[in-house]
Amino acid sequence: MKVAFLIIGDEILCGKTKDANLQTLALKLEEKGHSLTEVRVVADEETAIIKAIKELSTLYEIVFTSGGIGSTHDDITTESIAKAFGASLKINPEAMKILANFYKLKNLEFNAERQKMAVIPDGALLVHNNLTFAPGFVLDNVYVFAGIPQIFNAMLEEALKTIPNAPKTHSLSIETTKVTEGNIAHELRELQAKYTKKVAIGSYPKMHENGSFSLQITFRSTNLEDATNCKKEAEELIRSKI
Amino acid sequence: MKVAFLIIGDEILCGKTKDANLQTLALKLEEKGHSLTEVRVVADEETAIIKAIKELSTLYEIVFTSGGIGSTHDDITTESIAKAFGASLKINPEAMKILANFYKLKNLEFNAERQKMAVIPDGALLVHNNLTFAPGFVLDNVYVFAGIPQIFNAMLEEALKTIPNAPKTHSLSIETTKVTEGNIAHELRELQAKYTKKVAIGSYPKMHENGSFSLQITFRSTNLEDATNCKKEAEELIRSKI
Numbered sequence: 001m002k003v004a005f006l007i008i009g010d011e012i013l014c015g016k017t018k019d020a021n022l023q024t025l026a027l028k029l030e031e032k033g034h035s036l037t038e039v040r041v042v043a044d045e046e047t048a049i050i051k052a053i054k055e056l057s058t059l060y061e062i063v064f065t066s067g068g069i070g071s072t073h074d075d076i077t078t079e080s081i082a083k084a085f086g087a088s089l090k091i092n093p094e095a096m097k098i099l100a101n102f103y104k105l106k107n108l109e110f111n112a113e114r115q116k117m118a119v120i121p122d123g124a125l126l127v128h129n130n131l132t133f134a135p136g137f138v139l140d141n142v143y144v145f146a147g148i149p150q151i152f153n154a155m156l157e158e159a160l161k162t163i164p165n166a167p168k169t170h171s172l173s174i175e176t177t178k179v180t181e182g183n184i185a186h187e188l189r190e191l192q193a194k195y196t197k198k199v200a201i202g203s204y205p206k207m208h209e210n211g212s213f214s215l216q217i218t219f220r221s222t223n224l225e226d227a228t229n230c231k232k233e234a235e236e237l238i239r240s241k242i
Numbered sequence: 243m244k245v246a247f248l249i250i251g252d253e254i255l256c257g258k259t260k261d262a263n264l265q266t267l268a269l270k271l272e273e274k275g276h277s278l279t280e281v282r283v284v285a286d287e288e289t290a291i292i293k294a295i296k297e298l299s300t301l302y303e304i305v306f307t308s309g310g311i312g313s314t315h316d317d318i319t320t321e322s323i324a325k326a327f328g329a330s331l332k333i334n335p336e337a338m339k340i341l342a343n344f345y346k347l348k349n350l351e352f353n354a355e356r357q358k359m360a361v362i363p364d365g366a367l368l369v370h371n372n373l374t375f376a377p378g379f380v381l382d383n384v385y386v387f388a389g390i391p392q393i394f395n396a397m398l399e400e401a402l403k404t405i406p407n408a409p410k411t412h413s414l415s416i417e418t419t420k421v422t423e424g425n426i427a428h429e430l431r432e433l434q435a436k437y438t439k440k441v442a443i444g445s446y447p448k449m450h451e452n453g454s455f456s457l458q459i460t461f462r463s464t465n466l467e468d469a470t471n472c473k474k475e476a477e478e479l480i481r482s483k484i
Contacts, residue, residue, distance in 0.1 A: 011446055013278045014413070015268030016460065019261075022283070026257030036255045038290070039283035041264070044444075048280070071424045072445040073431040103424075113427035131449070150449045171256070182313045182345075185355035189315040202286075203314040204253055207373070207392045218258065 001034045001166065004060040006052050007041040008067040008077050009147055020149040021066045028156060033166030033222075034062075044068055049080035057084075057142050062163070064156070067147030069136065071113040077144060078137075082121035085140055090122045091115075095135050102133040129154040172219045172231045179241045181205050181215055187237045188217070191230065198223065199230040243276045243408065246302040248294050249283040250309040250319050251389055262391040263308045270398060275408030275464075276304075286310055291322035299326075299384050304405070306398070309389030311378065313355040319386060320379075324363035327382055332364045333357075337377050344375040371396040414473045415460045421483045423447050423457055429479045430459070433472065440465065441472040 005025055011017040019041070026036045037060060042048040044067075056063045068077030082089050095118035103110040117134040120126070127136040127143065129151050136145040136155040145155040181203055192201045202218040217234055221227040247267055253259040261283070268278045279302060284290040286309075298305045310319030324331050337360035345352040359376040362368070369378040369385065371393050378387040378397040387397040423445055434443045444460040459476055463469040 007281075010442070010444055010462075011460075012264070013268060013281070014272055014411075014462070015265045015278075016413070017446070018265050022254070023257045023260050026255060030256055036257075037285065039249075039255070039281075041281035043279065070445070070447065071427045073427070073434045074442075074444050108422075108424070111424065111428070113431075114424040116427075131453075148447060148449050169256075171258070180350075182350070182353065182356040185313045185315070185358075186353070189355075192315045200252070200316075202252055202316050203312070204259070205312065205390060207390050211373075218253075220252075220256070 001061045001163075002037045003029055003034055003062045003064065004056040005036060005039045006049075006056055006063060006065040007039065007147075008044060008049055008065055009041070010043050010074075012041050012067075013043055021147070021152045024149070024153055025064060025156060028160060030169060030171075032160060032163065033168045034163070035169070044074050044076055046076055046080045046083070049077060050084045053081055053084040053142060057140060061141060063142045065142065065144050066152050069117070069134070069144060069146055071116050078120060081139060081142060081144055085121065085142075087121035087123055087139060089119050092118050092120050092124075092126065092135075095120065095126055098128075098133050098135065127155045127159050129158065167222045169220050169222055170224045170227045172227045174217045174231060174234060174238070175214055176217070176238055177212070177214045179215060179238055180213060183241060184215075184237060188234070191233055191237065194233075195226065195230045198226045201230065201234070243303045243405075244279045245271055245276055245304045245306065246298040247278060247281045248291075248298055248305060248307040249281065249389075250286060250291055250307055251283070252285050252316070254283050254309075255285055263389070263394045266391070266395055267306060267398060270402060272411060272413075274402060274405065275410045276405070277411070286316050286318055288318055288322045288325070291319060292326045295323055295326040295384060299382060303383060305384045307384065307386050308394050311359070311376070311386060311388055313358050320362060323381060323384060323386055327363065327384075329363035329365055329381060331361050334360055334362045334366075334368065334377075337362065337368055340370075340375050340377065369397045369401050371400065409464045411462050411464055412466045412469045413460055413462045414469050415458055416473060416476060416480070417456055417458050418480055419454070419456045421457060421480050422455060425483060426457075426479060429483075430476070433475055433479065436475075437468065437472045440468045443472065443476070 068075045120137045124137040124139040145152045199221040204216045219227045219231045310317045362379045363381045366379040366381040387394050441463040446458045461469045461473045
């Protein structure tokens with residue numbers, strides 16, 4: 001399944017906060033055999049959110065979002081997603097019950113702002129989290145989660161239970177300082193041609209703090225044998241260069 | 243100026259690599275008074291890159307890209323961007339000279355794969371980097387940089403010299419454990435209404451390792467006095483809650 005991720009938040013775009021959810025989502029999807037195909041980051045702005053949701057939910061089978069479902073004035077994700085799908089907003093009785101219990105236990109007032117977190121688009125299903133209990137939801141093919149990494153993660157775990165597995169992509173890799181990219185690029189191109197449509201070879205130079213470089217070469221395939229054979233041939237190529 | 247960032251790379255989408263360039267770019271743009279308005283991540287796939295470049299370069303005044311300008315078969319950014327603008331690819335004599343000198347000094351063969359890094363779209367201007375000397379370039383309103391963070395950063399520094407400053411957005415913040423979001427949401431909404439169009443108030447709960455929460459409230463404005471006054475009022479509101 002082709003999946004998109006929409007990160008909603010001014011704090012990411014102005015550099016205040018470093019996103020921590022993209023990699024979590026990517027790795028968990030990989031485990032289930034699905035691939036993240038596109039990611040977007042937009043501001044806490046209704047028009048930007050609606051435009052991105054309309055486009056991504058049409059282009060991809062599943063869309064995940066993070067951010068903007070809390071209780072403050074700058075949390076406008078829920079309303080924006082309802083508008084994108086032409087859905088009305090309604091108090092969800094199950095969410096109301098869960099939140100009322102949670103705040104009662106915490107001895108905190110369940111005020112109007114906190115009750116706002118029980119308002120979700122009509123037709124959406126709740127996605128629970130066992131940390132703050134304020135639920136995310138799924139509307140159509142869009143899963144709407146909190147931005148706080150621990151809560152995003154809890155909601156993702158919950159949602160992934162309902163998404164079927166697909167054949168997993170195996171990812172093998174070599175890390176070497178014996179050759180540089182320019183040294184092996186010609187041979188890797190030929191190797192990729194040999195394994196066209198079987199294995200995707202990736203080449204990633206990394207610069208270390210002392211200014212030296214290492215090279216990581218990855219071999220991705222749904223067929224583990226193909227990936228293993230391709231990797232062996234690449235190791236041979238590297239040896240021939242030393 | 244409204245700016246977009248296109249991150250190109252399978253390694254980000256599959257979770258192998260955590261992007262490190264978004265925050266760097268966001269913070270440097272903020273310093274110059276510009277704002278990052280949208281970010282996208284796409285795979286090393288020609289159609290995906292061309293589509294994103296066409297859309298973003300039309301929607302925004304400046305677009306930065308990272309990734310895919312090295313010497314291996316999976317580096318297809320340069321060709322894709324040339325196609326997006328209908329430009330032909332040409333050997334750039336200045337880039338050839340710089341790279342030839344660099345590999346001569348390093349006592350490495352300046353082979354066909356390395357020479358590929360001197361091929362850029364016709365009409366593009368080079369963006370130099372003093373680390374690996376393989377240049378990035380700017381074509382139309384799109385700045386095309388390497389993905390390796392140190393090199394991305396070097397190219398960005400070089401490019402920013404040519405981009406004019408604009409009035410800076412001042413960003414003040416309060417970090418508190420004295421109130422939670424639900425506790426102060428009503429008052430923050432009223433404060434935001436009072437400072438409409440003057441100050442953007444953001445509210446960001448953070449969950450710590452021990453499960454406790456803190457709240458960061460930010461006050462962003464091009465007018466430092468407005469931001470300062472708004473922050474003072476928020477501090478007063480927090481005090482009244484304790």
